[in-house]
Amino acid sequence: MKAKITLKDIARELEVSISTVSKALKNSEEISRDTKEKIQAFAKLYNYKPNNIAISLKNKRTKNIGVVIPAIVHHFFTTVIRGIEKYANAKGYNVIVCLSEESFDKEVINMEMLANGSIDGFIMSLSSETQQKEDYNHLKEVTEQGIPVVLFDRITNEVDCDKVIIDDQLGAYLATKKLIGQGRKKIALITTDDYLSVSKARTEGYRKALSESDLDVDESRILKLSSMEMDEKSIGDFFDANEVDAVLCVNEIFTVFSMRLVQEKGLSIPEDISFIGFTDGLLSKYANPSLTVVAQHGEKMGEISAQMLIDKVESENEEETFHTKILEPTLVVRDSTIN
Amino acid sequence: MKAKITLKDIARELEVSISTVSKALKNSEEISRDTKEKIQAFAKLYNYKPNNIAISLKNKRTKNIGVVIPAIVHHFFTTVIRGIEKYANAKGYNVIVCLSEESFDKEVINMEMLANGSIDGFIMSLSSETQQKEDYNHLKEVTEQGIPVVLFDRITNEVDCDKVIIDDQLGAYLATKKLIGQGRKKIALITTDDYLSVSKARTEGYRKALSESDLDVDESRILKLSSMEMDEKSIGDFFDANEVDAVLCVNEIFTVFSMRLVQEKGLSIPEDISFIGFTDGLLSKYANPSLTVVAQHGEKMGEISAQMLIDKVESENEEETFHTKILEPTLVVRDSTIN
DNA sequence: AGATCAAACGAAAACGGTTTCGTGTTAATA
């Protein structure tokens, strides 16, 4: 086991000072050709690599960015991470991922762990519990300390920071319009509770599209499922109680789950009833029939978040201007709607 | 913007030395009650939190663990990360995730970035390119430096370190046996190239089950698809050319994709043909019909990996004994096989 | 009163780098 070699080791071995070694390895003009070559050769030979921690301490820069998300076993978040990684790595940054598991407390703990020097900035999406409690003090504390934060997807206006979202309202609007354009009149919406910022916006888009087309919004056609877990019964009852010819769901799972129930009732998709979901994941691609969805462009979202964060981290000036980048969702048409 | 407060700040403000502050905050017996109370109160008031980087430098321990995986947009890896996070966080560790994207070079670069002090140990699954090239020098260098490594799922025997895998051969064996037990005789295998350690083991399990039941292994019934991308044609041709009554696939996507093609040919599942896949992900649960699969228990795998790594990191003794933990796969029976 | 000891605190080294500011040597200039 050969331990890592340090500047001090090189200095001792070559009988020069530590400063000389440091400068030589940075190719400083201060050091003579001879000395530089000797030191560089020695460093190469012993595979010297500077200690990141020491550099971090000196520079007060870790080149780490903290990503705090509610869950990772979700296609959307997974693509966002991928986008973040892609941009961050290219810029020489590492990504520390923490999961809040939709819990407010875990979100707070994770942020506190990271905020004490481990990272240069945060990229986050709020846990559902946080959005429910509307308690954003942990975020405010961090920003007040001068640590840059970028919020994506599940955001809040209570915190002054950069934000990246897709236009969820527009997404739902486009999807609903599409269904209306295909002659659907009794369009249901299956969503989560309104405290999730994204669900709220999607519901608004749905309503907007309907009223624009002079279709009245029948509240009984809106099903709100609490949390991510859905039970067969509530969805089943919903379809028994309401006659619908199209359904917009706020995620993939609601969509495939509902489709299955409807198919079991003997309806055929998309002839009798159309479905549109959110998130362009594996499920959408491989469901039977494949899903028409509102694509959220998670990877792009991740890249942009990383870019905004790193820009802030590396910018000298302390200007306190924050931007909100709104991405356009796109409709990916597959077989769960009439072509 | 209130900047972080340091020991030095407290010392200056309270007119004591830095050492006194440090000891007082650790409740050292060396410091008098009065002084401790004064310092602790002050620290609380100004919300003092020690700087992680400084502590890391001092202790030569970062409390970070590096996770290098081939991809993140895969249910299996995603569950492993979750397991790692769960255990690591409970132990006060953070998780730095790096993606190799199945590329050898990226794997090497990521490891080098992290190996210079950023982490206390690695948890990894090899990229396909690495397994193809059979070049493990980057791993060997790291272990030689005394940095603990735990390899999971896609492993190699070339490197001395702890390993966690599921018994892939057994998984395939059980699945194949199950199909045979249901009277299937012409069982196909859809897999990837053999350089992936897991695919190789699965193929062996498949062969073993067949020969044990005196069914001869018809090589034409084994389809090897290169990489993760499959094309409709090669799979279609395969089913045209071979009459099969059951299929074992090495992942979810191959399974649903093949099922679709077979369904389009007018066969019904599981009456005419059965399917079993690997990985118990969302696709399996929501496919139509839902998939019978070999569950890999990714979360458990992650937890065990994290545990093995942290044990090594925190163990004082330098004993060089490595263990390989083999998890038992289980068959999750759903609707793509006869019940 | 002088020696001894414990209590309470501070100085300084250490972790591994970077960087500023000397300083000694040599060569060019007046």
Added chain:
DNA sequence: TATTAACACGAAACCGTTTTCGTTTGATCT
């Protein structure tokens, strides 16, 4: 020949902790 400037290098401070090893002070003992 005395002055000066450039060159090549080293000393030391610094980043924020921890920790060892003094040192001071007052009390106790003889």
